[in-house]
Amino acid sequence: MDVDPPEKPIKSLKDFAVHILTVTIGILIALGLDALVAAYSHHKLVEHARADFRAEFTQNRAKLALAATAYQTTKQELEGLIAYGQARLANQPGTPTTIQPIRSFVILSSTAWETATATQAFLYLPFSETRDISAAYSRQQFYNAMAARAEEQWFSLASVDDPKDVAAADIKPALDKTAVAYSYLLSLQVIQGQLMQDYDRALKAMPE
Numbered sequence: 001m002d003v004d005p006p007e008k009p010i011k012s013l014k015d016f017a018v019h020i021l022t023v024t025i026g027i028l029i030a031l032g033l034d035a036l037v038a039a040y041s042h043h044k045l046v047e048h049a050r051a052d053f054r055a056e057f058t059q060n061r062a063k064l065a066l067a068a069t070a071y072q073t074t075k076q077e078l079e080g081l082i083a084y085g086q087a088r089l090a091n092q093p094g095t096p097t098t099i100q101p102i103r104s105f106v107i108l109s110s111t112a113w114e115t116a117t118a119t120q121a122f123l124y125l126p127f128s129e130t131r132d133i134s135a136a137y138s139r140q141q142f143y144n145a146m147a148a149r150a151e152e153q154w155f156s157l158a159s160v161d162d163p164k165d166v167a168a169a170d171i172k173p174a175l176d177k178t179a180v181a182y183s184y185l186l187s188l189q190v191i192q193g194q195l196m197q198d199y200d201r202a203l204k205a206m207p208e
Contacts, residue, residue, distance in 0.1 A: 049121035050206050052112035053133055057199045060108040060140070064192055067106040071189055074154075078182040085175035105147040105154070105188070113137045132205040136198035143191045150188050153181035 080097030087094030113133075116122055122130050156177060 043124075045119060045121050046124050049112070049116045049119070049125070052115060054203060054206065056109055056112040057136065057203055061196060061199045063106050063108060064196055068189075068192065071185060071192070075182070075185055075189070078178060078185065081178050082175065082182060085171055085178065088171050089175070105151040107144050107147055108140050110137055110140060129202075129205045132198075132202040136195070136202040139191065139195050139198050143188070143195050146184065146188050146191055150181070150184040153177075153184050157181055 077097060080095075084094040084096050122134075125133075
């Protein structure tokens with residue numbers, strides 16, 4: 001910021017006071033304008049961040065809602081497979097269950113979080129919003145990790161032959177592998193329900 005020298009020589013204390021007052025007012029006006037520009041910039045940054053969060057949470061929530069039906073179908077398939085394997089181990093009759101050899105598990109996006117972190121939008125959000133938004137993304141990260149593991153376990157079942165063709169000696173290992181996949185799926189469903197609540201809480205915390 002440049003401060004111009006007085007146009008006329010200062011000959012009295014009054015002239016000096018007028019000059020200081022003029023400079024001070026000019027500085028205060030400049031600082032005020034800078035503050036207004038910065039405040040507007042921060043306001044727009046927060047608006048964009050909130051819009052991105054709402055869009056991403058809404059989209060991810062919709063993905064989870066659709067996945068809930070698919071996960072329930074997967075759960076039923078695994079339960080049928082486990083029941084059949086247990087029946088075979090007990091030398092009892094059972095009905096073999098056919099499962100889909102490929103099952104895709106939903107992975108959720110975190111683009112809005114990454115953008116807000118890069119632009120430092122969180123610095124201008126109220127603490128309550130930041131807390132609920134970060135909690136949702138933290139659980140989402142855990143969900144994505146669990147979904148990746150669940151998918152790996154599901155693909156591992158591709159190495160298992162058709163249930164009715166599994167040799168007696170291979171039933172126990174196949175059953176163990178199925179039980180592991182089942183436990184991952186149950187954990188994923190629990191996290192899914194918690195994450196839906198986190199999304200709702202974060203969306204509610206953000207003003208329209």
